[in-house]
Amino acid sequence: MRRLILATLLGTAASAAMAEEGMWLPGQTPAIAEQLKQAGLALDARTLGDLNRPPLTAIASLGGCSAAFLSPQGLVATNHHCVYGSIQYNSKPGQDYLTDGFLAKTLGDELPAAPGSRIYVIEDLRDVTAAMVKGAEKLTGRARYDRLEANRKALIAACEQQPSRRCDVRPYFGGQTYFLQQQLEIQDVRLVYAPAGGVGNFGGETDNWMWPRHTGDFGFYRAYVAPNGASAPYAKENVPFRPKAFLKIADKGVEEGDFVMVAGFPGVTFRHRTAAEARFAFETLTPLQQRLLNDYSDRIQSAVAGNQAATIKYASILKGADNYKKKYIGELAGAEAMGLVAKKEADEAAFRAWVKADPKRDAAFGAAIADMDRLVAEQNAAELADARRGLLNRAQLFGAARLAYRWAKEREKPDAAREPGFQDRDRAFTVQRLTAIERRYDAGVDRAILDHALAEYRKLPAEERHKSFDAAYPAVADRLYAETGLADTKTRLGWLDQPASAFEASNDPFIRLAVATYAEDRAGEDKAKARAGDMQKARATYMAGRLAYAAAQGRTLYPDANGSLRFTYGKVSGKARDGLAWTAFTTAEGLAAKHTGKGEFDAPDRMLELIRAKDYGRYAAPSLGTLPVDYLSTVDITNGNSGSSTLNARGEFVGLAFDGTLDGVVADWMFNPVVNRTIHVDSRFMLWTMDKVDGATRLLDEMGVAR
Template sequence: MRITLIAALVLSSGFAYADEGQWQPYQMPSIADKLTERGIEIPAKQLADLGQYPMNAVVSLGYCTASFVSPQGLVVTNHHCAYRGIQYNSKKEHNYLADGFLAKKMADEPSAGPNERLYITENVKNVTEQVTANLSDEPLTRYEQIQTNSKALIKECEADDNYRCSVNSYHNGLEYYLIKQLIIRDVRLVYAPPESVGGYGGDIDNYEYPRHSGDFTFLRAYVGKDGKPAVYSEDNVPFTPKSYLKINADGVKAGDGVFAAGYPGSTSRYNLTSELKFASEWLYPTYAARYQLQIDTITQMGETDRDIAIKYAGTIASMSNRMKKLNGLLDGFKATDIVGIKQSREDDFLAWLKQDKAANPKLIAELETLLAEQQKQTQTNYYFENAQSSTLLSTAKKLYRLAQEKQKPDAERESGYQERDMKMFRAELERIDSSFAVEVDKTLWLQDLNAYIGQPLKVKVFDNALEHANNHKEFIAKVDGMYALTELTDQATRLAWMDKSVEAFETSSDPFIRLAVDVHATNMDLEKASKLLDGKLSKARPKYMEAVIAYYKANNWPVYPDANRTLRITYGMVDGYQSKDALYKQPFTRLEGIAAKHTGEEPYNAPAKLLAAIATNDYGKHTIQSVYNDPRSWMCKLVSCVETKNDFNSVPVNFLSSVDTTGGNSGSPVFNGRGELVGLNFDSTYEAITKDWFFNPIITRAVHVDIRYILWMMDQVDHADNLIKELDLVRNP
C-alpha cells in the first residue's frame, strides 16, 4: 500500500506525537513538561485535582460538554448541544430555533426539557481489582460477573440519590474506574442565538474551514431551595457551583498554548487494522447510506409541514453530522492511506512482540478470530435491528423488557431497568411527543422494513408477526393499521404501561405491544450471543492492550486510553495548517466573512440585525489588531515560514488549534495557559476526521468559536447585558 508523504513524515518523525492525547486528569503531572513547552502556566497538579479550578467547573450534558461561567449556575455550551432544549421550547407561534431566545430575567428561563441533565464529576477511582477479582473462564459467566461487580460498586456509590455513578472500562477492559457525578435535574434555557448564527453554514460548512459559526448557547442549572438537585419546579433556585470559569476577553493569538477539557465520545486508535478495514469497507458506507435516505425523507416531509420541521430539526442535525463524519472518515482513509499507516504500525508491533519470549505468540490470532465473529454478528443483526426502528415499537419493547426485569431483584436487573434508572426512563417516555410525528415515524420504519425484506437473512417470528408475504400493498396496509390502532401515541398511556405486569403485555391487543412480545425471545437470544462474545473479548482485549502499552512505552510514545465519554484533558496551540498544495488555512476567521458568505438563503442567511451590526464596524472591546504565522507552529517546523504581521482589525469568529478532540468534546471549554476561557470547541476540520483512528499532527485541527465573538454578539447584537454582568471578565496582563 502507498503511504502519502504526510503519512511518511508522521511515521518517521517526532511530529507523530506532538499534542496527541486525550489524557485522564490524573495523568497531567506525568506530562507536565509537555504542558510547560506549550506555555500552559496552570500547574499540572492543579489540573489533576477535580476539586480545584478549572476542572470543577467542567460538566457533562451526557452527550456534550459544558462549563459553569457564573456563581449563579450559568452554563455555556454549543448551540448544537443545546439544540434539544431550544427545540423543546419552539412552537409555530414562537420558533426559537429560527428566531433565537434571550431571557432578560431568571423568571423567564424555561425548562430545557425533562431529559436534560448536567453531570458534575466529583470523584474518579480505580476499581480494577474489585471488578476483575476471581473472574470465571467461562465467557458468559465472566461477562455477568463483571456486570455484577460493577453494579455492586455503583449501588454503594449511589447511596445518595443526588449522585449518578458508573463503572467505565479503559484500555478495553485492562482497567476500570468508578466515576461519581452530581446530577442537576433542572436545566433551563437562558440565551440562544438563531440557528442562522449558531449553525451558520449548515451542513455545507460542517467539518470545513474557514468557518463563521456562532455555535454557543447559555443554560442555567437550578436546584431545590435546600441546595440539593431537584426536578423542575418554579420554586427552584439557581445552583451555586464550587467554581466558575474566568473569561479572558482578550482571547488568544496564533502560537498561544491552549488546552481543552471535556467528555470525548469514542476513538479507536489501538484497534487492529482488520477493524479499520471492516469499518471502511462495510460499516461506515452502510450507516452513511441509511442516514442519507432518512435525512432526505424527513427534509422533504418537513418542507410541507412546519411542525414536522421543528420536531425533527434536532434529528436532522444529528444525522447530518454523523453522515458527514462517516463520509469524511471514508475520504480521509483514501487521502492519507490510514489503513496503510495502521498496518505498518501493526507489523512493527508484531515484530517487536516476537522478540519477547514471555509473550503469547497466538495473542493476535486469537483476537482476530473473535473480531471476525463480532463483525459477522454485526452484519447478521443489522437489518433485523433496523426493522424494529419504529419509535413506538422501540417504546413497546422497552416497556415489556421493564415488566420482565421487574420480576427480578433490583441488583439482578439489566442496566437501564433498575430503580436508579426509572426517573430517566419516565422522562424519555414523556419527551417522545416533542420529536415524534406518526407519518414520519411510519415512513422511516417502512424504509427499514423494505431494506430488511430485501436481504436474505430473516427472523421467522418477525416475518410471521408482520405477515408481509409477497403482497406489498397488504404489507403497507398492515403497518398503517398498527399506527391507527395503537394507543402508545398517548403519553399518559405510555407512562401507565411502566407499572403493568408481564401478563398484561402478553394479553394486550395493542399491535405494537403484541409485536414487542413476539420478538422479545429472539432479541434476548441475540443479546445473549453478544454478551457471550463480550465475555470472550474481556479476556483477549486486555491481554492485547498490555502488549500494546508495553510496545508504546518501549518507543517512548504517549499512552492514554481511547475516548469513552469520561473526563479528559488535551493540550495544543493556536495554529493554522497546510490543507492542500499552496493552500494554507489561517487560524482565525473574521466577522466580515459572515457578511461575505451571506446569500439570504439557508444555510448562509445571517440575521438582519447581525449584518447591520457588522456594517457599523463597531467592534467594541472585542477586536484584535493583528494575527501572525508563528514560527513555533508544527507546520513552520516542516516548511519555511516567515513571521509576518497582518492587519486583522476585526472580531475573530472562529479559530483553529491542535488540541486532540472528537465527538463529545462539543461545547468543551478551551483555555489559555492560565486556565481562562477563550473559546468553545465545536468541530474538527475535514482532514482531521480520521483522528478517531490515527492522530496526524500536521493536519489535525479542532475548530473553536472565539470568546470575543460570543461577547460581541451578547454586547452589540442581542444586548444580553444581564448575562454579561454575571460573567467574570479578565484581560491579559
C-alpha cells in the same frame, strides 16, 4: 503485568507523544507536566488534573456534550447544537426559537430543557480495577461477562448511596484498567439563551466539518437545585446551583500561536483497535452506515416537506443524522488519503513480530492475539447484521413498545439483577425519553421511516433476520398506526407500570409486535454477551502486549476515549495544504460575505448592520483589526467534546470547541498532527453577539464581563 500497566498509564515517559496528540486522563497531567510547561501553560501543571481545584472543578457534562460553569449562579456554557434539542422542544409554530433564538430576560423566564436533560458535575475519577476483575480471572464467555457486570453494578450502587450522584465504571485499554467516574447529577436544567439559528447554526450542513467557518455555535443552560441545595426535578421554587468554581472570562482573546487547552468528555475513539477491525470499518461498515444515514435524512426531509409543525418536530433528529452522515464521508476520505488500513496493518505486523521474537512474550500474548482474530471476525459479522436490524427502532412507537415491555420483564427481577438501563436508577430517564416523543413524533413521518427501515431490513439474508418479526409483522402491518394507543403520552407512560401479562394480553399492534420479538431479541443479546466476555479477556491481554510494546519503544499511550473526563492541549494554528492556506481565524466580514439571506446563510439583520458599521467595540482583536468569529487549534478532540470550554494558558475562558475539519475526523482511528484541527467559536464573538446583537446584558453582568 498490572504494575506495568499502571506505570505506563500514569508514568513519566510521555515525552515521545506529540504535544497535540492525546486525550489524557486528569491523573496523567503530572506525567506530562514538563511538556505542558514547554507548550506554554502558565498554571502549575502538577495540580492541573486535580478535580478539587479549578479549572477542572468548573467542567461539566451534559451526557453527550461537554460544558462548563461561567458564573457563581450555575450558568453553563456549551454549544448551540448541544442545546438544540431543548430549543426544538420549546418551539412550535408561532414560537420558533430554532429560527429566532431565545433569551430569558429574567430567571423566571428561563425554560425547562428537553426531558432527560442533565448537568453532571465531575467529582471523582478513581481506579477500581481490582474490584472490577475480582472473581472473573478464570472465567470465560457469558460467565465472565456476568461477573464483570455484577462487580460493576456493585461499585455503582455503593457510589450512588450518596444522594444525587451518578456513577459509572468504564474500561480503559480494553479492560486492562477500570476507573469509576463520580458526578453530581443536577436534574433541573433550564434553557437560558441561544442566539438565532442564523448565528448558532450559520452555514448549516453546508459548512458542517468545513473551514473557513463562521458559526456562533454557543448557548447557555442554567443548573437549578432545591432551596436546600439538593438536586431535585424541576420545580418553580428551585434556585440556581452554586458550583464550587466557575471559569473567568479572559480579558484578552487568543492569538495565533497561543497555548490553549480543552477539558471535556470525549465519546469514543478507536485508535487502539486492531488492523482487522479498521479494515472492516472502512471497507464495509462505515460505507453502509453513511448510506443508511443519507437515506434516513432524505426520507425525513421528504416526509416533512411543506409541514411546518413536522419540520420543527424532526429538526433535532435530522440535525443529528446529517452531522454523522457527513462525518462518515470525511472518515472514509481521510482513511483513504492517509492509507490508514495499510498503516494499521504494518503496525500490527510489527507488533506481532515483536511478540513472536521472544518466547516469554509469545507465551504471555500469543494466545490472546489468536483469540482476538477469531472474535473480531465474529463481531464484525454481528455488527453488519445489527446495522440493518437496528433500523427498525427508528420507528419511534415500535421502539417505545419494545422499551416498555423490556421494563416489564426486567421488573420481575430484583433491582440488582436487572440489565443496565432498566434499574430503578434509570426510570426517570426512561420516563423522560418516552415523554419527549410527544414533540418529536408525527405518524406520517414515522410510517415513512418504518417503511424505509423495512426495505433495508429485508435485504438481510433470511438467517440473519428476526424470524419472530417476519412472522408477526404481516398480521399487524396495516393496523400499526390506526389502532395503537402509544401516540398518546399518558398511555405510553402508563405501560411502564404494567406487568408483562398485560402486554401479552394487549391488542395494541405495536405492543403485540414487541412481545412477539422479545424472546429472539434476548437470545441475540445472550450471544453478544458471551462474545463480549471472551472479547474483554482477549482484548485486555492484547492491550497489555501493546502497552509493553510501546514501553519498549519509549512511548507512553493514553487510553481511547470512552466518555470520561479528559484533558488535551495544543496551540492556535492554521495550516497549509497543497495550493491552499488556512488562516487561524475567520472574521465578521467573512460572515457577512457568506450571508445570502436564504436557508443556511441567513444572519440576523441586526448583526449585519453592526458588521457593516464595524461596530465591534472592545471585542475586536487588535492583531486582526476586526472581530474574530471562529479559530483553529491543534487540540485533540472528538464527539462528546462538543461544548468543551477552551482555556488559555492561565485557565481562563476563551471560547468553545465545537467541531473538527472533514479531513481530520479520521483522527478517531489515527491522529495526524499535520491534518488534525479543532474549530472553536471565539469568546469575543460570543460576547459581542450577546452584548451588541441580542442585548443579553444580564448574563454578561453575571459573568463579570466589563462593558
